[in-house]
Amino acid sequence: MVTAVMPVSHKDIDMLGISLASIKSQVDRVVVVSDIPLNLDAEVLIQEKDGIGNARKQGILYADDEYIISADADTYYPPGYVKEAVSALEKCEYARAAKIYPLSPSIGAKVEAVFYPTINYEFALALRRSAFISHGLDKIDYKGRYDIGEFLWKIGVPCFFPSYVVTRLPTYAFKSLIDSITVSIVGALGTIPIAVLLEK
Numbered sequence: 001m002v003t004a005v006m007p008v009s010h011k012d013i014d015m016l017g018i019s020l021a022s023i024k025s026q027v028d029r030v031v032v033v034s035d036i037p038l039n040l041d042a043e044v045l046i047q048e049k050d051g052i053g054n055a056r057k058q059g060i061l062y063a064d065d066e067y068i069i070s071a072d073a074d075t076y077y078p079p080g081y082v083k084e085a086v087s088a089l090e091k092c093e094y095a096r097a098a099k100i101y102p103l104s105p106s107i108g109a110k111v112e113a114v115f116y117p118t119i120n121y122e123f124a125l126a127l128r129r130s131a132f133i134s135h136g137l138d139k140i141d142y143k144g145r146y147d148i149g150e151f152l153w154k155i156g157v158p159c160f161f162p163s164y165v166v167t168r169l170p171t172y173a174f175k176s177l178i179d180s181i182t183v184s185i186v187g188a189l190g191t192i193p194i195a196v197l198l199e200k
Helices: 016-024 052-062 081-089 107-118 129-134 149-154 177-188 192-199
Strands: 002-008 029-034 043-046 067-070 094-102 125-128 159-167
Touching (some): 002 016, 029 052, 094 107, 125 149
Antiparallel strands (some): 094 125
16 A cells, blocks of 8 residues: 655645645555645545645555655656656665756746755655664654755665656646646656646
8 A cells, every 4th residue: 555645735735636646546545735725536634744745654654555755836747757666676775766856936946856866855756664763763853944855864865666657746826938848848758737727
C-alpha cells in the first residue's frame, strides 16, 4: 500500500486539481493536510500546527502505509512516477526523482532547478514511514518555512529513481509566455497530459 501526503495551503488551490489528479491514480490513498476545509476526492485533515513541514509530518504520521510519496499541490507527477519510487524504496529508506522541470520563470524556481541534485526538495521525495519514525523525524517541530527534506539527511543519502516531476505550476491563475513555452516543450518530451490540462 502506498500513500501520497500533500500539504495544501489556501494559496495553492489554483493548481491543486492537476496535482491531485496526477498522483491519485498512482497510489492507494491520498492524504491532504490543509489550512482550510476542502471538499476533495481524498482524505482531508485540517492542519494542526503552522508550517508546511508540520503539515507533511501530520500526514505521514496519520498514514498507515509504509511507503509514502511526498507530494506538493503545485506539482505534476507523470505516469509511472510512483511505481519507480516504490521500486527505489525497496532498496533504500528514502528516494528522490532524478530531475525536475520547473514551469515557473521565477528566480526561486530557477534556483531550485540548479540546486536540485543536492537538496531534498519535498515535492520529489518518497520515503519509508518506519524510517521517518525510527530516525526521530517525527519528533521535530518544523516551524516556519522548515520542511522535512533538509532533515532527511539524518537517514542518509537517498536513492535516485529515473522519473521526474513538473513543478511550480502557475498558481494564482498566472500563465506567462515562458510558462506556455515550457509546457509545450515538456509536453513534447512526453508529458502531454499536463499541456492539455493547463489549457483548460
